[in-house]
Amino acid sequence: MSRQKRLVQDGILFVVTAILAVVFFFPIFFNVMSAFKSNGEILRDAIALPKGLYLESFKYLLTETRYPRAIVNSVILTALSILLMIVVIPMAAYAIGRTNKRWTNMMYVYFLLGMMVPFQVYMIPLFRELKMIGLFGNLAGPVVIYISGAVGFGVLLFTSFLKGVPVEIEESAQIDGCSRLRTFWQIVFPLLAPCTASMVVLQGLGIWNDFLMPMLVLPSGQAKTMIVEIYYFVGEYVSRWDMIFAGTTMSIVPVFVVFLFLQKYFIKGIATGAVKG
Amino acid sequence: MHWHTKRKHPWKHYALWFILPSFVFYTAFVILPTVGSSYYSLTSWDGISSNIRFIGLENFREIWSSSRVHNAFYNTLLLAVVLVVLENIVALALAMIVDQVRWLSKLFRSIFYLPVLMSGIVMGFIWVILLNYNFGVVNQLLDLIGLSAWKRDWLGDPDFAMISIILSTVWKSAGYYMVIYLAGLQGIPKELLEAASIDGAGSWQRFRHVTFPLLAGAMTVCIILSMINALKIFDQIAVMTDGGPGFETETLTYIIYKVAFGELRQGFGTALGIVLFLIILIVSVIQVRVLRGREVEM
Numbered sequence: 303m304s305r306q307k308r309l310v311q312d313g314i315l316f317v318v319t320a321i322l323a324v325v326f327f328f329p330i331f332f333n334v335m336s337a338f339k340s341n342g343e344i345l346r347d348a349i350a351l352p353k354g355l356y357l358e359s360f361k362y363l364l365t366e367t368r369y370p371r372a373i374v375n376s377v378i379l380t381a382l383s384i385l386l387m388i389v390v391i392p393m394a395a396y397a398i399g400r401t402n403k404r405w406t407n408m409m410y411v412y413f414l415l416g417m418m419v420p421f422q423v424y425m426i427p428l429f430r431e432l433k434m435i436g437l438f439g440n441l442a443g444p445v446v447i448y449i450s451g452a453v454g455f456g457v458l459l460f461t462s463f464l465k466g467v468p469v470e471i472e473e474s475a476q477i478d479g480c481s482r483l484r485t486f487w488q489i490v491f492p493l494l495a496p497c498t499a500s501m502v503v504l505q506g507l508g509i510w511n512d513f514l515m516p517m518l519v520l521p522s523g524q525a526k527t528m529i530v531e532i533y534y535f536v537g538e539y540v541s542r543w544d545m546i547f548a549g550t551t552m553s554i555v556p557v558f559v560v561f562l563f564l565q566k567y568f569i570k571g572i573a574t575g576a577v578k579g
Numbered sequence: 580m581h582w583h584t585k586r587k588h589p590w591k592h593y594a595l596w597f598i599l600p601s602f603v604f605y606t607a608f609v610i611l612p613t614v615g616s617s618y619y620s621l622t623s624w625d626g627i628s629s630n631i632r633f634i635g636l637e638n639f640r641e642i643w644s645s646s647r648v649h650n651a652f653y654n655t656l657l658l659a660v661v662l663v664v665l666e667n668i669v670a671l672a673l674a675m676i677v678d679q680v681r682w683l684s685k686l687f688r689s690i691f692y693l694p695v696l697m698s699g700i701v702m703g704f705i706w707v708i709l710l711n712y713n714f715g716v717v718n719q720l721l722d723l724i725g726l727s728a729w730k731r732d733w734l735g736d737p738d739f740a741m742i743s744i745i746l747s748t749v750w751k752s753a754g755y756y757m758v759i760y761l762a763g764l765q766g767i768p769k770e771l772l773e774a775a776s777i778d779g780a781g782s783w784q785r786f787r788h789v790t791f792p793l794l795a796g797a798m799t800v801c802i803i804l805s806m807i808n809a810l811k812i813f814d815q816i817a818v819m820t821d822g823g824p825g826f827e828t829e830t831l832t833y834i835i836y837k838v839a840f841g842e843l844r845q846g847f848g849t850a851l852g853i854v855l856f857l858i859i860l861i862v863s864v865i866q867v868r869v870l871r872g873r874e875v876e877m
Contacts (some may be wrong), residue, residue: 312681319680322673323690326750328691329705332716336708348708348716390600397597409598416609418859420811423852426626426845427615428608450608451603481591511698513814517786518840528699535820536704543708550701557696565689572755573762 330554337551341544359548367511369549371525376553378441379516379527380509383448385503392494395460396486400469410457417454421515429518439521447515452505459571463497500571503564510557528537541578613856619849628844629650638850647826648851651834655810655855658745658830662809665749667801670756671794675786677757678764688761692754699751705844706747707819710734737827740820744828748815750846752808756801764790764799799870803863831855 313510336344337359338352363369394413432438437446467490475485491498513529520526532541532549539545561568620638624631642648677688694702709716710733718730733739767790775785813832816822822829822837829837831851839848 316682317713319676319687322676323687326694326754327690329702329709330697331700331704333710334714341609345714349719390604393597394601397594401594403594406594406598409602413601413605416605416613417854418807418863419613420611420658420809420832420852420859422813422832423856424609424612424616426612426839426849427619427854428612429626431608431612431615446608450604453605453609457601482597486597501801507696511700513700513817514836526768529700532704533818534702536707542679546704550704554697558693561689561693563695568692569758572758 307345307376313538333547334551335394336543337547339544339547341542344543344547349481356544359544360552363545363548363552367476368525369528369531369552372531373552375441375520375525376510376529378529379444379448380506382441383452383509384443384506386445387452387456388414388498388499388506390449391456392460392491392498393486394453395457396464398457399464400472410461413457415454416451418456421451422524425477425515433518438519441520443519444512444516447519448505448509452501455505456501459501460494460497463494467493496570498566499564503560503567504571506560507557507568510553582597595765599708616849616852619846622846622852623844624787624846626839627843630844638847639854640785640851641847642854647829648834650826651829651831654741654828655830655832656859657741658748658812659806659809661745662748662812663802665745665806666752666756666805669749669753669796671760671798672803673753673757674764675790677761688757694751695754695797697751699812700748700818702751703815703818706743710743717720729832734820737824740824740828744812744815744819746834747819748809748812750797751815752805756805759797759804760794763794764789767793795870799866802870803866806862807859810855810862831858 307553332348335352336348336357340356340358343350343356367373394409398410398413417503429438433445437443471489475489476482480488511529512527513533516527517530517533520530525531528549532546532553534550535542535546589695618696619631621633621635622631623634673691674773677684677691680687709715710718711732712718712732716734717733721727721729731739733743771789772785773792775789811832812830813836816828816833817836818829820828822833826834832855835848835851835855838844838851
């Protein structure tokens with residue numbers, strides 16, 4: 303193929319890709335842009351760029367509504383659940399991955415089974431159980447549910463990653479008399495960092511964006527999470543699109559920023575989780 | 580801290596202690612309630628009263644005969660089939676484009692992935708506004724290009740409401756499967772494609788006989804994941820249609836929520852949950868059997 307023909311082909315492909323990228327990006331751009339327009343501006347001409355930097359909707363949301371509290375709740379739920387997941391799940395995956403006994407293999411299958419069960423299947427009995435032990439209607443409830451729900455995915459992710467981590471270092475530590483617990487946290491866990499990062503971003507994203515469960519479990523009449531409040535806004539502020547756009551922008555911008563810095567872990571986590579199947 | 584100080588004997592039963600916390604959480608808050616749901620499904624419990632009445636298989640009989648449930652069932656299967664096909668075609672196309680494009684490939688990959696980062700609620704809301712009858716961008720664009728006759732209340736018309744849910748979901752999720760296909764594409768040795776070229780294969784033939792068979796592994800994963808996600812679809816519907824107009828766009832996950840928390844029929848809701856679970860189980864088993872068969876060993 304001549305160089306010129308090649309260049310034309312590449313050019314055409316590039317233009318097609320760019321058009322598709324615009325189509326994919328437009329709704330997001332539209333959302334963020336509209337957050338800086340007044341309601342009148344949005345209704346007059348939805349496509350037009352904002353005339354100036356209209357910040358009233360953000361101000362209103364942050365001072366006059368319970369949105370600030372919802373932001374705090376979202377941060378607490380995400381951070382706490384992730385932290386506890388990291389304490390609990392990699393250890394289990396390590397024990398399963400490194401001991402090849404019948405009962406640990408059975409545990410592996412047992413943990414993976416749960417990945418098939420949609421939340422809607424067990425939520426009703428689960429809520430009753432939470433009410434009985436006093437975890438319904440406070441922030442601890444969702445945390446416990448998130449950890450439990452992540453066990454299957456986490457064990458899958460970490461055991462497949464562990465296969466590529468050499469055993470020799472652990473063995474020599476043990477010969478030196480180091481306890482398993484310390485061997486794990488001081489030697490193995492740091493080696494699992496890329497895997498941990500993948501789990502943090504993927505589970506964190508899921509928790510940050512979760513809707514149904516926090517809406518049902520968190521106490522009514524108070525601020526819940528950002529996503530749940532956005533859902534309520536849609537009902538309450540039917541014609542105040544400016545307000546809703548400001549709310550959604552505040553929920554997606556932090557995610558985009560994290561993505562910008564930790565992109566490869568999002569991508570790797572998906573690929574690892576997927577290849578195992 | 581030095582290695583030699585304390586314990587001479589490494590924990591003998593360490594595996595037990597390492598697994599125990601996960602086991603307790605998972606058993607108490609996933610398995611126990613899942614098993615428990617089979618009990619609640621046989622009751623007419625409203626979710627509040629302490630008096631739970633046992634009614635045998637009455638709930639399942641109602642599921643069998645209710646036209647509202649049938650509609651939700653039909654919608655769920657429709658969504659599953661259409662979404663799997665569309666999402667995988669779009670994702671594969673995006674992956675190939677991103678893989679081939681000469682400039683800004685990383686940027687394009689990120690842009691196609693961005694919608695994956697958004698919650699179904701936010702994404703649904705954006706589309707509610709884009710599709711709004713009076714002020715929405717879609718109708719405005721139709722005006723602009725002289726197709727005013729095509730304007731309509733997209734989410735108020737049952738057929739178009741369903742199409743809108745489908746297309747917006749494809750927009751939201753294609754990037755996720757694209758990443759998996761892209762990993763698959765990048766695993767194909769360049770020599771194979773070059774050898775095919777030398778043998779005189781055109782670009783379609785290279786795709787048909789080299790790339791496509793070697794992507795079977797990625798495709799198995801994507802089809803299974805997209806199917807399971809389609810069967811679980813919920814957030815978009817909550818914002819975009821609330822199951823309406825009427826009960827037209829209800830899916831199984833949505834009807835469970837509606838009957839359990841809107842109509843306080845939690846026994847019935849649990850029974851529906853069991854049906855959904857069985858569907859997912861059967862579909863996954865069939866898929867794994869069928870799809871694994873056609874994968875190529877490398």
